[in-house]
Amino acid sequence: MSADRVIASARSWLGTPYHDQASLRGVGCDCLGLARGVWRDVIGDEPFPMPPYSRDWGETGAHEVIAESARGVMPEVLPAEAGPGDMLVFRMMPRAISKHIGILTRDGTFVHAYERLGVIEEAMSESWRRRIAFAFLFQKNEETEGLQP
Known part of the structure; x- marks a missing residue:
């Protein structure tokens, strides 16, 4: 899948209200x-x-539900190897499960939906970078296609 196509799609959501x-x-x-x-x-x-x-960023549990679901349909990469167009999953609070998602761009930014702000593009600051728990290529995982997590 073309990173440019993924990024263009993500940016086409900019300004969408949070719901x-x-x-x-x-x-x-x-x-x-x-x-x-x-x-x-x-x-x-x-x-x-x-x-x-649940949208509770402080939720704890034994299962990384978002990451486990993503693994069923997308190839996983190490967060340090994530590139433009990849999906990032963030752990917003220590000891909580990871529950926030963004899409990395080519410009040192990422696109995500944030409560009260809607869909925005913002800098991938060190604070955000430290919260990255998982990363996935934005493409079908051919090895697991057809499986449900």
């Missing part, structure tokens, strides 16, 4: 909804229905 568990460009989305919308734009139908989820 928990939504995924409709220009109307509303959360960070996962943004990633789902970019998937639909550049890859096609979503691989499985999205179950309800």
Whole structure:
């Protein structure tokens, strides 16, 4: 998948208002909804229905639900190897599960949906960089295609 195509799709969501568990460009989305919308734009139908989820960044648990689900459909890379167009999963609080998603651009920035701000593009600061827990190539994982997490 072309990084430029992924980035262009992500940027086409800029200005979309924040709306928990939504995924409709220009109307509303959360960070996962943004990633789902970019998937639909550049890859096609979503691989499985999205179950309800909590937006609590402090949630703890034994399972990295977002990362485990992403592994079922996207190739994982080390966060240090993430490049333009890749999806990043952030751990927002120590000891919490990772629950925030953004898409890396070529300009030292990333696109993400943030409560009260909607979809924005901002600098990949050291503070954000430290929170990256997982990274995935924005393409189908051919080895696991058809499997549901």
